[in-house]
Amino acid sequence: MEGMEETPERGGTPRHYRFDGELFGDDDARALLVLLRALTDGTRRLSDAFAKELELHPSDLRAAELIGQHWHQPLRMGELGALLGLSSGAITGTVDRLERRGLVERQRDGEDRRRTYLRLTPEGEAAAVDFYRASAARLQEAVAGFDPDERDVIARFLAEAAAAVWPAEGPDEA
Numbered sequence: 281m282e283g284m285e286e287t288p289e290r291g292g293t294p295r296h297y298r299f300d301g302e303l304f305g306d307d308d309a310r311a312l313l314v315l316l317r318a319l320t321d322g323t324r325r326l327s328d329a330f331a332k333e334l335e336l337h338p339s340d341l342r343a344a345e346l347i348g349q350h351w352h353q354p355l356r357m358g359e360l361g362a363l364l365g366l367s368s369g370a371i372t373g374t375v376d377r378l379e380r381r382g383l384v385e386r387q388r389d390g391e392d393r394r395r396t397y398l399r400l401t402p403e404g405e406a407a408a409v410d411f412y413r414a415s416a417a418r419l420q421e422a423v424a425g426f427d428p429d430e431r432d433v434i435a436r437f438l439a440e441a442a443a444a445v446w447p448a449e450g451p452d453e454a
Contacts, residue, residue: 316441330411336381339364343374344383347398348408354387354397383407 331341346363347355355363361371375398378384383404389395400408426434 312441326412326415330408333411334381334383334407336377340374340377343371344378344400344404345408347378347384348400348405351400354399357386357396357398360398378404 327341327345328338331338334341336344343360343364346360357371357375358368360375361368364371364374366374375384375386379386382401385399385401387397387399389397423431
């Protein structure tokens with residue numbers, strides 16, 4: 281299988297870090313793992329750069345990213361805590377910091393005032409759009425090279441790979 285050279289400079293794993301037959305006897309699976317690691321490392325570095333630009337801790341940015349990803353079905357505080365594995369007190373502190381920065385807002389449920397939903401503010405959305413615009417354009421260009429059937433296969437693979445890396449039960453109980 282064709283893939284990128286396995287070097288740290290190209291986003292691959294360091295040459296001394298081996299995924300040999302002990303973990304993956306299949307060369308194609310190993311090559312895919314190297315490419316997936318390069319993708320996850322690249323997205324982590326991009327998020328870290330965004331957090332630095334906003335002067336946020338990376339975990340606070342992760343919370344804001346999750347809130348933004350759930351724009352169609354806003355998250356409640358407890359749901360965000362569950363996604364991040366944080367206590368209610370820790371989530372309250374995180375949301376407080378994001379709210380003070382003007383990136384996130386709390387909205388009370390009109391029918392049940394005990395429920396609080398989280399949304400990015402227009403300023404939070406604008407900051408994300410501005411920062412990620414160039415990366416999004418490059419990704420769009422990359423995707424454009426695949427026909428709809430190929431995109432379906434890629435989407436299925438990524439969904440299955442994500443589920444394999446962190447199954448619903450957690451990584452150690454699978």
